[in-house]
Amino acid sequence: MDLVPKMKNVSVLGAAGKMGSGILVLLSFEMAKLKIGQKSKEDFVLNAIDVSQPALVNLLGYVRSQLEKHAEKNIVELRQWYADNENLVDNEEVIQQFVTDVMAMIQTSTRIETTFESNLIFEAIKEDKALKVKLFSLIKQNNPDAWFLTNTSSIPIGEIEKEAGLNGDIVGYHFYNPPVIQKLLEIIKCENTGDELNDFSIALAKSMRKIIVPSKDVAGFIGNGHFMRDALYALNQAEKLAETEGWAKAFFMIDTISRDLLVRPMGIFQLIDYVGVDVTKFILESMQPSFPQETLSHGVLNQMFDKDVKGGQYADGSQKDGVFKYQKGRITHVYDFGAGKYVSKEDIEMDCAAKLGELPTLKIYWKTVVRDKNKADYLQKFFKELHAIDSVGANLAVAYGQNSKAIGQMLVDTEVAASANDVNTVLETGFFHAYGPINDYF
Amino acid sequence: MKALRKKVYMVAGYNTISMGTGRKEFHPKKPRPDLEHYIKEAGQETLKMIGGAQNVDEGVIGNFMASRFNKQANLPAFLPMIDEGLKHKPAISVEGACASGGLALASGIKSVLAETADVVLVVGFEVQNTMKAMYGADVLAGAGWMKTRKDGHAYFFPGVFSNRAGAYYEKFGREKTREAMAKWYCNAIENARLCETAQEFHNKNKDLESMANMPVNPKKFVDHLNYSDCSKVSDGASAIAIVSEEGLKKVGIDPKDAVEVLGIGQAAADITQEPENMTSLTTMKAAAAKALEMAGVAVDQIGTVEVHDCFSIAGIMGAEAIGFAEEGKGVDFVLEGHTSREGKVPFNTTGGLIGWGHPTGATGVHQAVTVWEQLTGNAGEAQIEMKEDRPYGMSVNMGGDDKSLVVIVYKRGE
Numbered sequence: 131m132d133l134v135p136k137m138k139n140v141s142v143l144g145a146a147g148k149m150g151s152g153i154l155v156l157l158s159f160e161m162a163k164l165k166i167g168q169k170s171k172e173d174f175v176l177n178a179i180d181v182s183q184p185a186l187v188n189l190l191g192y193v194r195s196q197l198e199k200h201a202e203k204n205i206v207e208l209r210q211w212y213a214d215n216e217n218l219v220d221n222e223e224v225i226q227q228f229v230t231d232v233m234a235m236i237q238t239s240t241r242i243e244t245t246f247e248s249n250l251i252f253e254a255i256k257e258d259k260a261l262k263v264k265l266f267s268l269i270k271q272n273n274p275d276a277w278f279l280t281n282t283s284s285i286p287i288g289e290i291e292k293e294a295g296l297n298g299d300i301v302g303y304h305f306y307n308p309p310v311i312q313k314l315l316e317i318i319k320c321e322n323t324g325d326e327l328n329d330f331s332i333a334l335a336k337s338m339r340k341i342i343v344p345s346k347d348v349a350g351f352i353g354n355g356h357f358m359r360d361a362l363y364a365l366n367q368a369e370k371l372a373e374t375e376g377w378a379k380a381f382f383m384i385d386t387i388s389r390d391l392l393v394r395p396m397g398i399f400q401l402i403d404y405v406g407v408d409v410t411k412f413i414l415e416s417m418q419p420s421f422p423q424e425t426l427s428h429g430v431l432n433q434m435f436d437k438d439v440k441g442g443q444y445a446d447g448s449q450k451d452g453v454f455k456y457q458k459g460r461i462t463h464v465y466d467f468g469a470g471k472y473v474s475k476e477d478i479e480m481d482c483a484a485k486l487g488e489l490p491t492l493k494i495y496w497k498t499v500v501r502d503k504n505k506a507d508y509l510q511k512f513f514k515e516l517h518a519i520d521s522v523g524a525n526l527a528v529a530y531g532q533n534s535k536a537i538g539q540m541l542v543d544t545e546v547a548a549s550a551n552d553v554n555t556v557l558e559t560g561f562f563h564a565y566g567p568i569n570d571y572f
Numbered sequence: 573m574k575a576l577r578k579k580v581y582m583v584a585g586y587n588t589i590s591m592g593t594g595r596k597e598f599h600p601k602k603p604r605p606d607l608e609h610y611i612k613e614a615g616q617e618t619l620k621m622i623g624g625a626q627n628v629d630e631g632v633i634g635n636f637m638a639s640r641f642n643k644q645a646n647l648p649a650f651l652p653m654i655d656e657g658l659k660h661k662p663a664i665s666v667e668g669a670c671a672s673g674g675l676a677l678a679s680g681i682k683s684v685l686a687e688t689a690d691v692v693l694v695v696g697f698e699v700q701n702t703m704k705a706m707y708g709a710d711v712l713a714g715a716g717w718m719k720t721r722k723d724g725h726a727y728f729f730p731g732v733f734s735n736r737a738g739a740y741y742e743k744f745g746r747e748k749t750r751e752a753m754a755k756w757y758c759n760a761i762e763n764a765r766l767c768e769t770a771q772e773f774h775n776k777n778k779d780l781e782s783m784a785n786m787p788v789n790p791k792k793f794v795d796h797l798n799y800s801d802c803s804k805v806s807d808g809a810s811a812i813a814i815v816s817e818e819g820l821k822k823v824g825i826d827p828k829d830a831v832e833v834l835g836i837g838q839a840a841a842d843i844t845q846e847p848e849n850m851t852s853l854t855t856m857k858a859a860a861a862k863a864l865e866m867a868g869v870a871v872d873q874i875g876t877v878e879v880h881d882c883f884s885i886a887g888i889m890g891a892e893a894i895g896f897a898e899e900g901k902g903v904d905f906v907l908e909g910h911t912s913r914e915g916k917v918p919f920n921t922t923g924g925l926i927g928w929g930h931p932t933g934a935t936g937v938h939q940a941v942t943v944w945e946q947l948t949g950n951a952g953e954a955q956i957e958m959k960e961d962r963p964y965g966m967s968v969n970m971g972g973d974d975k976s977l978v979v980i981v982y983k984r985g986e
Contacts, residue, residue, distance in 0.1 A: 205706045205726040206792060219722045220710040 131333040134164055136277065138172050141248040143255055143265065145178035145238075146185035148443070149281050150254035152309030154178050154189070154236070155196045156338055157252065162232045163337070166211050177248060178238045186238040188445070196310060197232050201225040246272040252303070254281040257412045259290060266294035277327050279303040284350045284358075284413045286420060288320035298322035301331045304351060306560040314560040315340035320347045343555050348546045349420035352556045354413055355546055356567065357401075358426065359537045361410060364388060364398040365428045367526065375485065377467035381453050382475065383482050384526070385461075391489070391516060391527035392534070393496050393509065395562045400461065403452030406442035411435050430467060439465060486523030490515040500564045509564065513571040531572035538567035575866055580684050581820055581830040581985055582677075584621035584813045585941030585950075588613050590771040590929025591807040592701055600701070607642050607699040608653065610809035610931075615654030615695050618811040622691065622823040625657025628813075629689035633665040634676025634696035635933035640711045641700045654695070662689075669715035670882060672696060673810065673936025674969030674978030678838055680814035690819035696937035697809035708805055712932070715972040717843045725794055730802055732973050733883040734794035739850035740885060741796065744900040752903035753884040754784035757800045757926060759912050760881070764923030766954035771804050771929035801884040803925035810937035812944065820985075827985030831944045831965065835867030835981040843975050851900070853886070856893040856970060859977035864895075867964070867981035871895040874981075875962030876946050877917055878939035880970040881924045887911075890968055891919070894979075918956045921946055936969035936978060943967050947984040958984075 140157055144150040154176065161174045178193075180186050201208055205221050208228055218224045237244075242265060245251050251269060255261060262280065269276055278300040280287065287302040294300075302318025315335050319328050335342050345351035350358055364384050371380035385397030402410050411431050418426040434440070434453075441452025449456045455463035455472055463472035494512050499505050513531070516524050538553045547553045554566020565571070588610050591598055598604070611633070619625055631651035638644040648663035668675040673696035680692035700708055706726060713721050713728035725731025741749050758780045764770035777783055784800045793799070813823065820827060839859040848854055864871060871894060879894070881887030888902040896917065897905040905911065911919035922928045922942050925935060943965035945951040947958065965982040 202704060202706050203792075206790075209726045216722065219718075220713075221706045221726055222710055225706075 131330065133160070133330070133334060133337065134170050134172055136249045136330060137161060137164055137174065139175045139177075139248045140250045140252065141177040141179055141245040143179050143245070143251060143253040145254070146180035146182060146189045147254055148307060149305055149309060150180070150252075151189050151192055152307070153252050153254055153281065153305060155193055155310050158193060158197065158232050158236060159200060160334065160337060161235055162228070165235065166228065166231055167207075174235045175247075176236045177244045178236055179240070179242070179244055180238075181240060183238075183240055186240070190233070190236070190238065193236065194229060194233060197229045198225060201228045242268065243272075245269050245276070248273065248276060251276050251278050252281070253278060257282065257284060257409070257416055259285045259293075259416065262290050263293040266290065266296060266300070270294060270296055270299070277301075277330070279331060281305055282318075284354045285416045286320070286349050287318050287347050288322065291320050291322055298324040299327060301327050302345070302347065302351070303331060303335075304345075304353065306353070312560065313339070313341045314343065314353075314556060316343050316345045316351050316353055316556065316560075318345050318347050318351055341555065341559050343552045344548060345552075346546045348544070349417040350413070350546075352541055352547045352553055353560050354417070355541050356534070356537050356553065356557060357561070358410070358414055358417060360534055361398060361402055362414075362426070362428055363530070363533045363537075365430055367530070368399075369430065372468070377469075378464040378473045379478050379482050379485070381467070382464045382478055383486060383523075385453070386482065387486070387523060387527045387530060389496070391523065392531055393494060393499060393512070393564050395496050395500075399453040403441035403449060403454055403456075404443075406440060407431060407434050407452050408440045408442065434465075434467065437470065486526075487521030488519050489521070489523055490519065496564055500562070505564060509571060528572065534567040535569065535572045542568070575868065576833065576835070577685060578687075579817050580681050580833040581815050581817075581827070582812050582833065582940055582944055582982070583815060583820070583823065583825050583830040584618045585810070585944045586614050586617035586621070586812070587769045587810045587938055587941050588808045589769045590804065590931060592771050592805050592929060594771045594775060594804065596774050598701075600704075604701060604807065607638060607644065607697060608650070610697050610699060610807060611650050611695055612654055614697070614809035614811035615651075615693060618693060618695075618813055619655055622813050622815075622825070625655035627691050627823050628658060628661060628693045629691050630662040630664075630683055631658060631693045631695070632676045632679045632683075633663065634667075634672040634674075634694065634937060635665060636667060636669055636672045636698055637711050637714060637932070638697075638699070640714070641698070641702050641708075651693070651695075654693075658693075667933075668976040669971030670880065670930070670932045671936055671969045671971030671976040671978050672933040673938065673940075674967070674980070675838075675936065675971075675976070677812075677814065677936055677940055677980065678836060678978055681833060681836060684814055684816045684819070687816075690816045690822060692814040693811065694814055694937055695809060695811045696931075696934035698931035698933040699807040700805055700932065701807050705805060715975075719844070727794060729882070729973075730794045730797055733885055734796040736847075736850055736889070736973075737796040737801075737883070737885040740889070743851050744903065748903050748907070749885075749888075750785070752888055752906040753801055754781055755906050756881065756884040756887050756911075757784040760920060760923045760927030763913060763921055763954065764927030767922035767928060767952070769808075770923045770927055771806055772923055772927045797883060797885070800926075803882045803930035806929035806931040808929060808931035808934050808938075810934045810941050812937055812941050829948050829950075830985035831947050831982040832985050833980055834869060834964070834983055835863040835865070837862030837864070837866065837977070837979040839977045841975050843972065847974060851889070853889050853893040853970070853974045855974045855977050856880075856890060856968060856979070857895075859979040860894045860966075860968065863966070863979040863981045869964050869981055873962055874917055874964050874966050875958050876921060876943065876956060876965050877919045878921075878924065878942050878965075878967040879919055880935070880939075880968050881920060881926050882930060882970070884926065886970070887919070887924065887926075894966070894968065913956055917962070921951065921956050922954045936967070939967035939969055940980065940982075943982050947982060
């Protein structure tokens with residue numbers, strides 16, 4: 131498919147944000163392929179649009195550093211792209227020219243009107259349906275041929291499509307964080323999404339070398355469909371434990387179990403902190419209307435939000451305080467929800483270990499297992515031993531694994547995911563799990 | 573010249589760690605020792621073994637591209653930094669790409685022969701982890717003719733030797749050549765594991781063969797070589813003292829703890845010309861022949877060789893150029909185990925450029941230090957047994973694509 135006609139003028143809404151900036155960088159790579167690699171005669175414009183001018187200035191610094199890294203990695207190909215330019219001899223000269231050429235295609239703007247000229251509108255603003263609908267309908271009225279590719283992570287795309295009057299010119303394009311590195315892309319075709327747009331979105335994703343998983347247009351899709359329910363389960367388990375152990379120990383134990391005994395890259399509450407207590411709450415709220423029979427909210431989460439314990443990251447990528455406090459990425463303190471203050475991890479660690487009791491003698495770590503050729507064997511042995519132990523920790527872990535599996539299976543049964551494999555791919559690539567939730571271990 | 577007009581010895585060799593990827597203490601984003609550190613460490617350790625700076629008559633510094641890796645020139649003036657006692661002594665620096673170290677040795681040998689010095693301190697160094705590999709490739713490309721850089725590969729020298737490997741595959745068979753290259757890599761790592769200054773000393777990979785037999789990736793690297801076929805990007809320095817008979821007495825070292833230089837063969841080829849034969853290192857061949865002739869030694873009397881394996885294929889072609897095998901038979905020579913540490917001529921006994929490391933300007937000196945260690949029984953864990961009928965050692969140092977060559981033949985002092 132010839133991507134050029136649609137790629138000539140592209141806008142990214144929310145370009146200075148965590149997801150938007152990554153999407154902008156990916157799009158700049160794609161434009162570079164067309165303009166420099168394929169030597170297209172067309173002019174290309176990539177609009178980086180955000181409400182904050184200072185954030186856009188910072189964004190350009192980020193884009194430049196990403197372009198440099200990309201050029202360094204792909205220097206063999208870049209030398210071919212610039213083979214005709216006799217002035218570019220050293221790799222360094224080629225790399226700098228590439229960065230300059232790509233940066234020249236990027237324009238920053240704080241005005242929504244900038245999108246009126248664009249063929250494609252990528253959107254990565256906050257998960258707020260009303261705001262999305264408002265912006266899209268405004269753009270559509272002024273730019274009737276525009277295609278919308280939205281990084282919406284939980285709101286049904288069909289609802290946005292209808293409310294904004296988009297005539298099927300929208301597709302869900304859900305990247306994972308950080309978009310430049312994360313291979314996974316959930317593509318959500320809504321009921322009205324046009325075939326041409328759908329085909330284009332797949333062709334572009336392939337060109338970006340993404341692992342594409344199609345998801346049905348059901349709130350939360352596959353990724354958040356699993357993650358949110360997993361998080362609610364963890365909150366409920368913690369709440370039960372808190373009755374006897376207090377909140378700090380409850381948070382710490384469930385987090386430890388979900389990381390060490392489920393062999394995941396981080397515990398569930400650390401993941402909530404990473405995503406943000408606030409963002410988690412917004413996602414749940416956006417999903418709730420689609421699932422009236424389920425309770426997709428949690429009092430603890432809401433009250434933490436009210437108390438301004440929100441997690442998320444600072445601009446430099448370091449972690450804000452949430453369920454935990456961190457130092458250099460390591461948990462140092464745990465939030466005691468009942469008392470409304472943080473307690474030192476060291477003060478509760480021993481008690482928690484004693485409470486969890488016996489654990490498998492076979493020690494396996496996500497970090498080493500995830501890339502091991504014999505991963506399946508290790509996991510098999512580990513979980514077998516886990517099942518055989520009758521301790522608080524082991525029982526909680528087994529129940530946790532079974533619940534995660536049930537969520538995965540529900541997503542398949544309700545056709546949100548086309549197959550168990552798709553669910554597993556999302557969790558393994560989007561969440562870096564060492565194994566998918568639908569497995570024989572639980 | 574048939575033979576050296578007077579006896580020339582080398583003593584008191586010292587190698588710093590070869591720092592770079594592979595070493596546990598290496599982290600690309602953390603601060604590392606600078607060139608001053610390496611020059612000082614190597615120079616001072618050699619001085620300690622020869623009774624201090626007052627015994628030194630002059631110094632030679634070998635380096636390739638400090639001017640670009642470290643933005644530093646005027647290297648002779650680093651000699652007195654090693655020790656105050658070297659202040660106002662003559663110093664010179666020499667450059668000949670990756671043969672800079674060998675040329676530094678040649679310069680020292682000539683000073684002794686010219687009788688302007690009885691004791692010459694030779695230090696070779698390079699600190700090249702100051703830049704990422706793709707920028708380092710720009711700098712190292714200076715060892716080739718700059719006018720060919722534009723059409724060359726992003727990784728210029730891997731590209732040059734990849735082309736040689738490709739030509740060799742075509743002429744003598746790809747499969748066997750790849751096997752020999754894999755064997756070369758395994759030998760290099762196994763030897764490096766015995767030498768604690770080696771860059772691959774910490775290599776614990778149990779399956780080296782799989783590593784060496786990974787498919788090549790022309791999209792990200794070159795057509796015919798793997799990373800395992802390439803020498804390392806290294807920081808390091810090596811030092812050795814070159815002395816006359818009088819010098820040996822002056823520094824108080826028993827000749828048995830020295831090696832005598834029996835022959836030296838230097839050769840240069842026109843850098844603006846393409847190789848006359850893609851599957852043969854003809855300049856190396858000429859230099860090796862000269863060195864052997866001057867030494868009056870036959871190739872089958874050589875008991876150990878330090879050969880310039882900037883790439884595994886260069887090591888194999890080196891074995892041919894020296895005369896151990898005919899053109900195209902170097903692969904068999906390697907596959908039959910003759911170059912392994914138990915073989916008849918152990919090559920690169922501490923790993924060579926692939927296993928020990930390749931701090932470019934230091935490499936020629938490092939080779940001499942390794943030969944000196946082996947012939948005098950100072951090689952520690954890496955010590956090989958020198959056989960009576962093969963008492964001689966040889967070092968082969970190459971700059972660029974077979975352009976600047978220094979070959980030296982040694983025997984243990986008597």
